[in-house]
Amino acid sequence: MYRFTPIALLAACVGLVACSGSGDSSDTAPVFHPSLTFLTPLDGETEPTGDLGVSMVISEFNLVDPSTARADELVPAGAPLTLTLLSGTAWAHNAAGTPAGYCELTYDGTLFADLAATTTTLPGVTAGPHTLEAHLLYADGHPLDPDIDVSIAFTAAATP
Numbered sequence: 001m002y003r004f005t006p007i008a009l010l011a012a013c014v015g016l017v018a019c020s021g022s023g024d025s026s027d028t029a030p031v032f033h034p035s036l037t038f039l040t041p042l043d044g045e046t047e048p049t050g051d052l053g054v055s056m057v058i059s060e061f062n063l064v065d066p067s068t069a070r071a072d073e074l075v076p077a078g079a080p081l082t083l084t085l086l087s088g089t090a091w092a093h094n095a096a097g098t099p100a101g102y103c104e105l106t107y108d109g110t111l112f113a114d115l116a117a118t119t120t121t122l123p124g125v126t127a128g129p130h131t132l133e134a135h136l137l138y139a140d141g142h143p144l145d146p147d148i149d150v151s152i153a154f155t156a157a158a159t160p
Helices: 006-019 081-086 088-092
Strands: 035-040 046-048 050-059 100-107 110-115 119-125 128-138 149-157
Touching (some): 035 149, 046 050
Parallel strands (some): 046 149
Antiparallel strands (some): 035 050, 100 110, 100 128
């Protein structure tokens, strides 16, 4: 009769798990490369004073409303407590699919809005130089890796 010690049994289980993959590279997770580009205003442009429309193109990143993103929505129903505690960041970062989160928009060094959209309006832009910075963040507020942070400078001038 064979006698298995706990260590031998554990080693056998680890070996089975390690060798259970199909060996096919097609079952690897897709690689995403989120990007962000300003459409309006453009870097170095002169814009009229007053309300200014801001438009961006964001690709390979799903925008979600930061005010409604909650941990219980990011972790699958019925997930074991240890999975919830240990993998909360992976779920929040949607490691198995397209990354999701929001865009933090900063105007002249001050947070303007956390956006779940690619357009917004800056009210009452005054004459002079200005900066806009857009930063993609996961729904839990962590930055992407690599960080997606785009900054532009523009000038507002009164129209005659």
